[in-house]
Amino acid sequence: xxxxxxxxxxxxxxxxxxxxxxxxxxxxxxxxxxxxxxxxxxxxxxxxxxxxxxxxxxxxxxxxxxxxxxxxxxxxxxxxxxxxxxxxxxxxxxxxxxxxxxxxxxxxxxxxxxxxxxxxxxxxxxxxxxxxxxxxxxxxxxxxxxxxxxxxxxxxxxxxxxxxxxxxxxxxxxxxxxxxxxxxxxxxxxxxxxxxxxxxxxxxxxxxxxxxxxxxxxxxxxxxxxxxxxxxxxxxxxxxxxxxxxxxxxxxxxxxxxxxxxxxxxxxxxxxxxxxxxxxxxxxxxxxxxxxxxxxxxxxxxxxxxxxxxxxxxxxxxxxxxxxxxx
Amino acid sequence: xxxxxxxxxxxxxxxxxxxxxxxxxxxxxxxxxxxxxxxxxxxxxxxxxxxxxxxxxxxxxxxxxxxxxxxxxxxxxxxxxxxxxxxxxxxxxxxxxxxxxxxxxxxxxxxxxxxxxxxxxxxxxxxxxxxxxxxxxxxxxxxxxxxxxxxxxxxxxxxxxxxxxxxxxxxxxxxxxxxxxxxxxxxxxxxxxxxxxxxxxxxxxxxxxxxxxxxxxxxxxxxxxxxxxxxxxxxxxxxxxxxxxxxxxxxxxxxxxxxxxxxxxxxxxxxxxxxxxxxxxxxxxxxxxxxxxxxxxxxxxxxxxxxxxxxxxxxxxxxxxxxxxxxxxxxx
Ligand SMILES: Cc1ncc(C[n+]2csc(CCOP(=O)(O)OP(=O)(O)O)c2C)c(N)n1
Numbered sequence: 001x002x003x004x005x006x007x008x009x010x011x012x013x014x015x016x017x018x019x020x021x022x023x024x025x026x027x028x029x030x031x032x033x034x035x036x037x038x039x040x041x042x043x044x045x046x047x048x049x050x051x052x053x054x055x056x057x058x059x060x061x062x063x064x065x066x067x068x069x070x071x072x073x074x075x076x077x078x079x080x081x082x083x084x085x086x087x088x089x090x091x092x093x094x095x096x097x098x099x100x101x102x103x104x105x106x107x108x109x110x111x112x113x114x115x116x117x118x119x120x121x122x123x124x125x126x127x128x129x130x131x132x133x134x135x136x137x138x139x140x141x142x143x144x145x146x147x148x149x150x151x152x153x154x155x156x157x158x159x160x161x162x163x164x165x166x167x168x169x170x171x172x173x174x175x176x177x178x179x180x181x182x183x184x185x186x187x188x189x190x191x192x193x194x195x196x197x198x199x200x201x202x203x204x205x206x207x208x209x210x211x212x213x214x215x216x217x218x219x220x221x222x223x224x225x226x227x228x229x230x231x232x233x234x235x236x237x238x239x240x241x242x243x244x245x246x247x248x249x250x251x252x253x254x255x256x257x258x259x260x261x262x263x264x265x266x267x268x269x270x271x272x273x274x275x276x277x278x279x280x281x282x283x284x285x286x287x288x289x290x291x292x293x294x295x296x297x298x299x300x301x302x303x304x305x306x307x308x309x310x311x312x313x314x315x316x317x318x319x320x321x322x323x324x325x326x327x
Numbered sequence: 328x329x330x331x332x333x334x335x336x337x338x339x340x341x342x343x344x345x346x347x348x349x350x351x352x353x354x355x356x357x358x359x360x361x362x363x364x365x366x367x368x369x370x371x372x373x374x375x376x377x378x379x380x381x382x383x384x385x386x387x388x389x390x391x392x393x394x395x396x397x398x399x400x401x402x403x404x405x406x407x408x409x410x411x412x413x414x415x416x417x418x419x420x421x422x423x424x425x426x427x428x429x430x431x432x433x434x435x436x437x438x439x440x441x442x443x444x445x446x447x448x449x450x451x452x453x454x455x456x457x458x459x460x461x462x463x464x465x466x467x468x469x470x471x472x473x474x475x476x477x478x479x480x481x482x483x484x485x486x487x488x489x490x491x492x493x494x495x496x497x498x499x500x501x502x503x504x505x506x507x508x509x510x511x512x513x514x515x516x517x518x519x520x521x522x523x524x525x526x527x528x529x530x531x532x533x534x535x536x537x538x539x540x541x542x543x544x545x546x547x548x549x550x551x552x553x554x555x556x557x558x559x560x561x562x563x564x565x566x567x568x569x570x571x572x573x574x575x576x577x578x579x580x581x582x583x584x585x586x587x588x589x590x591x592x593x594x595x596x597x598x599x600x601x602x603x604x605x606x607x608x609x610x611x612x613x614x615x616x617x618x619x620x621x622x623x624x625x626x627x628x629x630x631x632x633x634x635x636x637x638x639x640x641x642x643x644x645x646x647x648x649x650x651x652x653x654x655x656x657x658x659x
Contacts (some may be wrong), residue, residue: 033518057514058486126434126438178608301643
């Protein structure tokens with residue numbers, strides 16, 4: 001095992017993808033000269049050249065669409081959209097082309113495209129730079145949606161995504177880039193279909209993904225010192241959702257709290273909660289609880305932003321409340 | 328451009344006007360230098376896009392913009408807001424995230440709003456402000472208000488569909504919008520000639536049947552003159568694209584490795600520092616002596632200091648107020 005940052009793991013994954021397949025290109029704003037807005041592609045231009053590492057103008061719809069066209073026609077592009085907030089300018093291409101062409105053409109074409117983007121809040125960037133729109137993409141049939149939360153997933157999910165035959169959207173939480181941890185070798189059973197138990201526990205299931213995983217783990221550590229063993233589930237894939245892993249956990253713990261940085265209304269947390277209700281209703285000893293972002297455009301001021309987002313203290317309090325529930 | 332010509336007070340009309348322009352540029356420069364310092368000191372967070380090097384555009388543009396005209400801006404808007412007369416204290420307080428900030432601490436550096444001065448905010452989605460400007464102008468036109476909307480944006484925005492859609496709409500509907508492009512040659516790390524197939528940006532307007540003109544954005548007098556003509560034209564009820572050639576001296580936001588441009592290039596542009604150019608010009612006219620400059624600097628320093636004090640003294644919004652202003656309260 002070696003140490004790596006999340007950012008270095010993404011960079012290593014990009015490097016490997018480009019080295020392994022000459023038909024893989026990387027395109028996006030500032031991926032070349034600038035080295036990537038989050039420095040994930042530093043040095044790639046120098047190594048792979050401007051034909052394959054393509055700086056694009058600020059034209060999200062056009063370059064994402066171009067990625068789709070190139071994928072239709074023999075390339076394996078990786079498109080980087082700086083952040084999910086700007087992907088809304090390319091939403092039409094993603095949902096009306098990438099996600100539909102296979103079906104609409106009666107199965108004549110596939111769109112083997114990977115779209116990476118940063119997501120999430122926590123950097124004091126105010127509403128237009130801080131939102132978590134993962135759920136919008138997770139809503140769409142035809143897309144696969146991934147959210148690497150660990151260094152190892154940051155390193156290997158891209159390669160797995162590139163082996164898919166259909167479009168994959170990868171969400172990298174912006175707060176995770178500088179995080180450091182152990183980088184495992186490619187696990188033998190590595191796949192992008194399954195959620196992972198990041199911490200086993202018998203008392204309650206904490207179900208989360210992406211940038212909220214460290215918060216859930218921090219809450220679980222704090223709960224452990226009070227004698228409460230929380231099991232932390234990292235969803236990893238947001239579409240399709242690995243409900244069997246979630247339901248198996250709930251069957252063991254009988255209680256669940258979902259932590260999701262999206263807004264509560266029509267959230268991924270809502271979908272998971274409904275799935276638990278459908279699949280584990282009789283296992284539950286208490287209603288499912290959700291910790292989501294406050295229903296407000298994310299504010300700039302630090303204390304307000306912190307208050308708007310899920311935090312370990314709120315997770316701990318929610319767990320205690322759910323545990324206090326008696327039927 | 329077929330604009331009516333008439334005599335107007337421009338930057339060089341008299342000594343006082345010339346010194347006012349210098350003071351306005353100095354205020355922006357010193358204010359932002361203070362912001363950078365406060366950012367490093369942890370008082371300001373997030374992104375901080377400095378306008379340093381580009382001051383002549385805002386200062387040269389503003390005299391032709393009347394109080395009743397509207398302004399739509401970008402995330403690099405401290406200079407626009409200051410030149411518009413948004414109080415420096417309210418801007419600084421916004422960057423501190425205080426409740427006495429011009430956007431109540433919700434927006435920060437990228438989202439300065441002061442609708443009492445028809446300053447419709449910094450927009451941080453590149454190109455996001457252009458359609459808004461079209462709509463503001465449409466509403467003014469339909470309500471028979473004889474005013475103009477000035478829309479500021481960078482060269483990077485020209486690549487967005489919203490630029491093209493907005494120019495077309497404004498020309499199609501003959502709306503009084505002045506599209507003011509601040510071409511600083513870079514969109515983050517991407518040089519203009521690497522993001523535009525036609526790098527002469529004013530030529531874009533032709534495709535929409537719109538008049539356009541270009542100006543040296545490092546020369547405050549040139550900007551003021553061109554802007555005056557442009558606004559006269561737009562006041563006849565037609566849109567226009569004005570491209571100001573400028574340069575940002577600092578990183579895109581607070582820090583970047585500047586791998587995309589050479590130190591020599593930056594140094595060469597710094598020789599055309601709009602403030603130094605203007606000073607040299609005024610000295611030649613014998614309108615500026617050392618003691619005049621010292622006096623201006625001293626006045627500006629006090630304004631900046633007062634702004635910091637106003638911000639520091641401001642209250643934090645109570646967390647209980649987190650959900651206010653998501654929607655508009657019903658008027659009883
Ligand atoms: C739609 C969108 N895409 C990408 C970004 C990220 N971004 C912020 S500023 C910027 C460069 C914009 O350059 P330009 O319009 O020339 O303005 P400047 O920063 O030079 O003033 C980029 C790529 C964004 N904010 N919005």
